[in-house]
Amino acid sequence: MAFPSVSLGPPIAKRLSRLEVQIEANRCLNCYDAPCIRACPTSIDVPRFIGRIATGDLLGSAQTIMDANPVGASCARVCPTDQLCEGACVYKADENPIRIGDLQRYATDWAIQTGTTLFAAGPPTGKRVAVVGGGPAGLAAARDLARMGHAVTIFERDPEAGGLDTYGIVPFRLPAEIALWEAEQVRALGVEIRTGVTVGETISADSVLAEYDAVVIAVGMGNVPRLGIEGEDAVGVWDALDFIRIAKMGGDVGRLGEHVAIIGGGNTAIDAATCSRRLGVPSVTMYYRRGAERMTAYGFEIEFAQVEGVEFRTYVLPKRIVVENGRVAGLELISTDPAGSARPLPGTERIVPADTVIAAIGQTRHTSLLDAFGVVHDVNGIAIVDDGMRTNLPNVYAAGDCMFKPGGIDAMVVEAAQRGKVAAQSVDTFLRAEVR
Numbered sequence: 173m174a175f176p177s178v179s180l181g182p183p184i185a186k187r188l189s190r191l192e193v194q195i196e197a198n199r200c201l202n203c204y205d206a207p208c209i210r211a212c213p214t215s216i217d218v219p220r221f222i223g224r225i226a227t228g229d230l231l232g233s234a235q236t237i238m239d240a241n242p243v244g245a246s247c248a249r250v251c252p253t254d255q256l257c258e259g260a261c262v263y264k265a266d267e268n269p270i271r272i273g274d275l276q277r278y279a280t281d282w283a284i285q286t287g288t289t290l291f292a293a294g295p296p297t298g299k300r301v302a303v304v305g306g307g308p309a310g311l312a313a314a315r316d317l318a319r320m321g322h323a324v325t326i327f328e329r330d331p332e333a334g335g336l337d338t339y340g341i342v343p344f345r346l347p348a349e350i351a352l353w354e355a356e357q358v359r360a361l362g363v364e365i366r367t368g369v370t371v372g373e374t375i376s377a378d379s380v381l382a383e384y385d386a387v388v389i390a391v392g393m394g395n396v397p398r399l400g401i402e403g404e405d406a407v408g409v410w411d412a413l414d415f416i417r418i419a420k421m422g423g424d425v426g427r428l429g430e431h432v433a434i435i436g437g438g439n440t441a442i443d444a445a446t447c448s449r450r451l452g453v454p455s456v457t458m459y460y461r462r463g464a465e466r467m468t469a470y471g472f473e474i475e476f477a478q479v480e481g482v483e484f485r486t487y488v489l490p491k492r493i494v495v496e497n498g499r500v501a502g503l504e505l506i507s508t509d510p511a512g513s514a515r516p517l518p519g520t521e522r523i524v525p526a527d528t529v530i531a532a533i534g535q536t537r538h539t540s541l542l543d544a545f546g547v548v549h550d551v552n553g554i555a556i557v558d559d560g561m562r563t564n565l566p567n568v569y570a571a572g573d574c575m576f577k578p579g580g581i582d583a584m585v586v587e588a589a590q591r592g593k594v595a596a597q598s599v600d601t602f603l604r605a606e607v608r
């Protein structure tokens with residue numbers, strides 16, 4: 173595998189021992205109309221996969237998980253389970269829900285370690301589908317389409333598939349190998365994964381439309397937008413996604429110095445902060461423009477960052493990056509309205525120490541690619557789809573982060589996978605109707 177495996181310290185999640193697995197698995201009450209199934213966006217049959225672990229059928233357990241969720245090994249590590257399956261567990265009332273994520277990890281780890289291929293492709297339909305983007309949404313769509321018998325090609329810009337699971341989420345929460353194994357499961361069904369191909373640059377949207385019977389766009393989001401303040405082109409200013417990606421791949425992020433300032437309050441900001449700590453930076457501070465209760469990072473992530481020694485400062489905006497000899501030499505902040513409007517309060521400016529500034533203030537959109545396909549999007553570049561993930565074009569579908577709207581479905585791996593599955597189902601319906 174042409175991918176360096178970098179751990180950046182011990183993993184966050186403790187692996188269950190065999191005894192713990194048996195105890196946890198045997199606690200499951202196999203509830204009627206199980207709330208955990210309803211709480212999982214991919215509707216994994218949780219009692220069934222847990223029951224199979226309890227009886228020692230790890231193949232059956234892994235198949236149950238991965239059948240419902242093509243990226244179920246990644247989800248076992250990154251799902252905010254307290255808000256999803258474990259949050260719905262009947263034992264939650266006693267503050268002691270079944271450790272569904274950890275059990276899911278146990279079963280999928282077994283499949284990874286034994287090199288088991290879990291599924292086979294369906295009988296060929298003669299139809300060809302292009303999937304643009306090989307992240308969780310694209311892999312989920314491709315996997316299901318291949319099982320339905322369609323010939324699928326994934327076009328992926330990066331050298332490896334997996335999207336943010338491979339390159340974006342810190343390795344001590346999600347090692348790249350897990351996402352790469354999921355991509356291999358998809359490849360094993362005969363899906364062609366053409367990496368290093370950027371649709372819209374390497375090949376045109378028109379040629380994809382001309383060559384394939386249907387297209388699923390699953391390109392996620394883009395880079396972090398610019399901060400728009402003086403000094404941001406200095407050495408030592410980072411886009412959080414570039415920073416995490418280089419660190420995860422074992423690359424050189426250069427001199428970070430004594431003080432790293434992170435701008436933002438979401439999961440990306442947390443990942444950049446904890447990553448900086450694990451790279452040995454003594455002082456890492458997250459600066460957020462509103463109150464802690466408005467931060468979009470998961471609660472468990474914030475707790476983890478605190479344990480890792482990350483400091484938090486709220487109600488502040490960056491006003492200017494202080495630059496000396498072309499390098500970051502400090503950060504000028506301004507306080508914001510304590511009522512939460514994020515309005516800066518003149519006269520509250522001060523300079524805090526910073527040798528590195530990492531911006532994590534959201535992600536841009538792939539608007540020009542949607543335009544190239546002729547897909548209608550909103551003013552922010554978010555693809556507009558119906559419940560079946562169909563765009564304004566009958567043969568073009570969109571899934572994952574590229575169609576999630578702020579305030580709607582949360583951008584998370586399990587939700588991206590579910591939209592990929594829905595898109596696959598709709599494409600299949602469309603293609604089979606065409607055959608008749």
Ligand SMILES: Cc1cc2nc3c(=O)[nH]c(=O)nc-3n(C[C@H](O)[C@H](O)[C@H](O)COP(=O)(O)OP(=O)(O)OC[C@H]3O[C@@H](n4cnc5c(N)ncnc54)[C@H](O)[C@@H]3O)c2cc1C
Nearest residue numbers: 305307308309329335336371391392572573583584585588
């Ligand atoms: C730092 C960070 C931490 C996160 N932590 C969590 C977490 O703990 N739990 C959780 O559930 N979610 C987390 N998320 C969110 C989660 O990673 C995303 O919601 C999920 O990856 C979206 O999947 P996707 O397939 O839509 O997009 P992506 O994962 O972004 O995949 C899109 C793929 O499309 C490719 N692509 C883009 N443009 C083109 C093109 N023109 N041609 C070909 N290929 C292209 C990209 O290279 C990429 O591989 C995190 C995100 C970030 C950034």
Ligand code: SF4
Nearest residue numbers: 212247251256257273
């Ligand atoms: S995929 Fe996520 S939400 Fe669904 S059962 Fe697994 S850990 Fe829970």
